[in-house]
Amino acid sequence: MNDTLLLLGFATTPLELISFVLALTTVALNIGQNHWAWLFAIISSAAYGWVFFASRLYGDMALQLVFITVSFWGWYQWLHPQQGATVLPVTTLSLRGWLASGAGWLAGFLLIAWLLTSTDTDVPHADGFLTAGSLVGQVLLSRKKLENWIVWIVVDILYVGLYIHKNLMLTAVLYGVFVVMAVIGLLAWKKAAPAAPDAMVLK
Template identity: 40%
Template sequence: MEELYRFWTAAAGNGPLEWVAVLTGFACVWLAARESLWNFPVAIVSCGLFVVVYTKATLYSDVFLQVVFIVLAAVGWYQWLYRGRNAAELPVTHTPVREWAGCAAFVAAYTLAVGYYLLHHTDATLPHWDAFTTAGSLAGQFLLIRKRLENWFVWIVVDIIFVPILWYKHLYAVSALYALYLALAVYGYVEWRRALRKNAARSLPLPA
């Protein structure tokens, strides 16, 4: 009975801070899937809260990830507003081969280098998995702020890995959040693909 009580206590979250982080985190991903600019300010709030949550869980690479996310959210806010053609809103596009290659090289290098450092110089949990999910998340966020359709593929892979890691660390509420993120990533892909097709249809020349 005592073990069951501990499980449900942990499942309820480690306190109100974790739950607020979870709810705002869900909101920002849902807003991103809907192509709403509000995803960026909500993301800044959520990431700030997760800095505290992950510090307590000794997931240091993920702490760094949240700090970078705050910076990228500010950049993405500007990109979505002003980096489209003629300073119009940025449209959804496919990822060029050079960006895929750059993201893959970054993920591999970051995972090996940071994973090694965390393993030998910190008390980090699951250092290489922690580094990989961080690198994958950075790649996914980079593609998201450039409104590349395939960012959702990256998030699907990252979320699949995050769910068991966070469960293992007894962050059950956050683990459940990443399971929802996985569903939202699929939803986001469907919505962005629809938007891409609409943009392509609008750009077709009118029949003479």
């Protein structure tokens, strides 16, 4: 599964290609607020965990394990909304939610980057920053917070550069597509979100 092959001029592996397709399916289902996205997220994260391990992106590898755990939680959240709702609604962050998300991203970055400096990775700070941001985005997605797409736009743009640096060209293309899909998701979810910001924060 790790044998190199050429696809449209890009060097890749069968495992990276499978992960690519699963990840695209996940985001497409997320845009449509389809709960089956979480199943594809779990499988995709497991596959990408192996891809990132082989590329010494240990932060991203560990992130996939966290993604799997959060995906089970997110799947449950989408299927079991509170207050008697039939579906979990799209809501927006309050100021408190923005501050909590920013603080969580910063704290995660400092901790993860520090841990990665003890490994043989050559990009501990970039890996740590994007890993922390991805965790914030995943938690916001799990609660159907509109701002999750803003986080993903920022993170995915930066990931393109990181994956080009690591010669994961197909994955770099994937994250370029993710940027476009995140913009689409932001616009689609914005239509479904209430006009006033949600007062509840990541509950």
